[in-house]
Amino acid sequence: MTETRGTQGRESQSRWQGIESEHRALERVVERVEALLGRLAKGRAQPGEEVKAGGLVEELRGRLFEHLEAEETNRILEQAATVAPRFAEWVDRLLGEHDDLRAHTRALVAGTGSGDWTALHARFVEFRRVLRAHERAENEVVQRAYLEDIGGPG
């Protein structure tokens, strides 16, 4: 629709800034969890940190679930697909990854009860890789759809 050209992109762009600041807040928790699990895995943790790990991973789970729900509720990724229909499959795939991320995070929370910090740290490093790749892709699809909407190169 020619008359709305540009409008959806600008709206998406400003909503996306909120999502991006959530990505950065999540990343800070991810770094704290990574550091703590790393210390536990190497046997260099302070007394009490084993107990703290459970709470911190649960905090990450809670924040991530809220974040994913916000993205799903404000339909920002679907909007990118509306602006640039050739991204529709990409967006579907990214939204499908949300449930994988939820399952992965739940497994990490469960893992804090096992006491096998080496295994949990390794699983966390893998989770961090998957989460970062997911968020980079979300960022890319939204930014590219925005550029397309304002008439930039598609």
Ligand SMILES: [Fe+2]
């Ligand atoms: Fe996200």
